[in-house]
Amino acid sequence: MLALLLPSFLGSRPQIDSRKAKWLMMTEYRNTIFGMSFKWDVDEDGVLIPPADGVWGTIDGVEITEELIDEIVKDAEDGFPGATFTKVGRPRSVGTDSAARVVTLRMSEEQYEAIQQRAAVERATASDVIRSALDTYLVS
Structure with a gap:
């Protein structure tokens, strides 16, 4: 793959070092693997050259322009107003906001x-059945 990228940089331009060639190769791989279309040109020093038409590429058919990039950055800096986020991870099964303690017990x-x-009859988990039994016992 590296050999395919280097010939385009040879000729009238000076030869680029292998680090820049690897960066270009990884950029091309990433753009291909994720199905995104980008027009990223770099100069001999590896600095991005802005596209002449002002469109950096597309993602799902949406043109990525400087204006869109500015909007996305402002939205991020403002904390994504109006967005709702879901918590990642396992939900709390004990009905509290604090983390539940894990207790190991032995039984026959x-x-x-x-x-x-009992869990099958109630369509619940074994933990739900044990918590319910414990709550009933502790109240009495």
Whole structure:
């Protein structure tokens, strides 16, 4: 792949070093693998040359212009107003905002089977059944 990129830089232009060639190769690979179309030209020093038509490329058919880039940056700096974000990770199953403690307990095979059967009847998890039983016990 590197050999394919180098000939375009040879000729009237000075030869670029392998670090810049690798950067160009990775940029081309990234643009191809993610299905994005970019028009990124660099000079001999590896500095991006702005496109003549002002369009850096497209993502899903949307032209990436300096104005769009400025809008995206401003939106990010303003904290993405109007956007809603969902929490990443496992949801809290105990109904509180704080992290639940994990407790390990030992039980007989009969107790385990009884919990599994009750969970199946209630369409709940074994943890839900154990928490419910514990809440009932602690209230009494």
